[in-house]
Amino acid sequence: MKRMMLLTVILAIGLCGSVFAQQTGEDFLGAPVIEGKVISKTEGRLEIRTPLSHDEALAFYKKQLEGMEDIRYRNWPDQSYIEDDSNRPWHSVTIDKESENGTKVVIMKDNWTWIIGTLILRYVAVFVVLLVLLVGMTVSSKIITKAEKK
């Protein structure tokens, strides 16, 4: 009787576990991982080659990330770029458009290099905008002053 109960408990736990595993699927830093061969895996980067086409891979991620806030999809000429703008552990999923021998999918960890890098770039860009304006104003002022003198 005790053995039967133990077996039932083990079976129940196993069943729950398998159901849970099916529901959540595999993930890398919380980002869903598409089926395929793992090419390389480090703490902050996972590269997979999936047999699915680019469109199928994109559809997979759109379905998996459906309903999540602050997810942005960018359609670039050579790849699709899915970016997380909130504070999830992963930062981006890149899906290559070139699909020879499968589609390359790369998941990147959220990192401060990106945040700091983009911030510095944008701060410099504010200077660039105002510098261009400075040049425009200086040139126009000189032209007007010359015209007025004439």
Added chain:
Amino acid sequence: MTANEILDLLYGTLRTTGIWNFQWNVVVMWAIGSFFMWLAIVKKFEPLLLLPIGFGIFIVNFPMVPLMGTTDGRPELIQAFYHYGLEWEIIPCVIFLGLGAMTDFGPLIANPKTLIIGAGAQLGVFITFTGTVLAGFTLKEAASVGIIGGADGPTTIYLTQHLAPQLLGANALAAYSYMAMVPLIQPPIMKLMTTQKERVIRMRQLRPVSRQEKILFPLITAGIIALLVPSVIPLMGMFMLGNIMKESGVVARLTDTAQGSLMNIVTIFLGVSVGATMHADKFLSWKPLFIFGLGLVDFAVCTIGGILTVKIMNKFLKEKINPLIGAAGVSAVPMAARVAQVEGMKYDKTNHLLMHAVGPNLAGVIGSAAAAGMFIAMFD
């Protein structure tokens, strides 16, 4: 009629009043609303905005008031102002139209170098962004909090509404409160960041600017901004439209309306709508408090950024710039320029810095709009 029926009647009547649905957290919001009304009425801190904002906070925090919801799918009064004015991002742009119609860009055109100060003073915007991300805010929220340091109310509201509308009330309130407190926040930083010798630097009188230059300026600026930061052109385009209306001198009636009646009307709707977003259920959390704290740091770092930019520029310039005017790069027009003037006169009673400070002050408006545009481009 039996006693029970009378009691039922009373009970039914009571249920339709706010008393029955009273929650204690609204009392805190009444206090906050009253505090901002006190700042406006007694202390005269940004009264045009803090008074309607304070009243908006106060009135919306009564139970069952039909102001910020929908009835039968129809928006209630302030919800309609908020929806059409802020969610559609119309009010900040109309305010910029009015500001443009009020602004004389002469000092900036006469000394265009001061544009660089306006860029330098955006330092706090980007540093605060980092701090806010560290505190657990999302990137979009961090951008909207960071822009507070730009000290430009309409830009803060525009960006926040665009990226993190849930923070609109807290961000707008922090921006306008700190803008009003510029005379208290900036002087100690200005003193700390400059030497006695630097504070008495005299600047050459600005050259007169011709009408043609003033007419051309909004066209050049709008063109450059549209090319480089197109996402912020609703704001800057309207700003420059208002300015060209003023400088052209041919549409005096429109200019008067833009800088007078129209500006006043939208200011009422803006203030009360922003205040009304601050319901106790949404507002009473650690986030607004954090935003207020970080907003102060943001302002301080922006001030430091402006002053440091002048100091760096002085290394390369023959004619030195008084670094006190660097503090005016945070925008907050014209308060920050006045602070530079007052602080300058403390050290040399005959050194008038006001017109020199107006240049970086206006550059700060353009700089903060450019920073906002960078953030919008980053997330859209």
